[in-house]
Amino acid sequence: MIHDDQRKEYIATIHEALDSGVHHLNTGDFYGSGKNEMIIGEALKGQKRESTFISVKFGILAAPNGSMYGLDVRSATIKNYITYPLSNP
Numbered sequence: 001m002i003h004d005d006q007r008k009e010y011i012a013t014i015h016e017a018l019d020s021g022v023h024h025l026n027t028g029d030f031y032g033s034g035k036n037e038m039i040i041g042e043a044l045k046g047q048k049r050e051s052t053f054i055s056v057k058f059g060i061l062a063a064p065n066g067s068m069y070g071l072d073v074r075s076a077t078i079k080n081y082i083t084y085p086l087s088n089p
Helices: 004-019 031-044 075-087
Strands: 024-028 053-057 060-062 068-071
16 A cells, blocks of 8 residues: 555656656566556656657566566467556546
8 A cells, every 4th residue: 555645755756857857667567466556657747758758568477465476478469458547547
C-alpha cells in the first residue's frame, strides 16, 4: 500500500526529474503491482507528456509475495501488457 505522503514524494521526484531534463521513464507492471504505472500517469498530468518517453517492461509473472515465477510473453497477451499502462489515469 502506498500512503498519500509517499505518493506525493514519488510524484515530486518525477517532476524534479522532468524539470532536470530526464525524458525517459522506465516502468513495469510488476513494480508495486501496477501502482508505479498509475503514479507515473498521475505525475505526467499537466506535464510535458509529449516529450517524455515511457518504456514498459512486461511479461513477468509475480506471486502475491512478490517473487517472480515465470514469463508470459505470448503474442495474445502482449497487446494487453502494452495497452494497460496507457489506460491508467
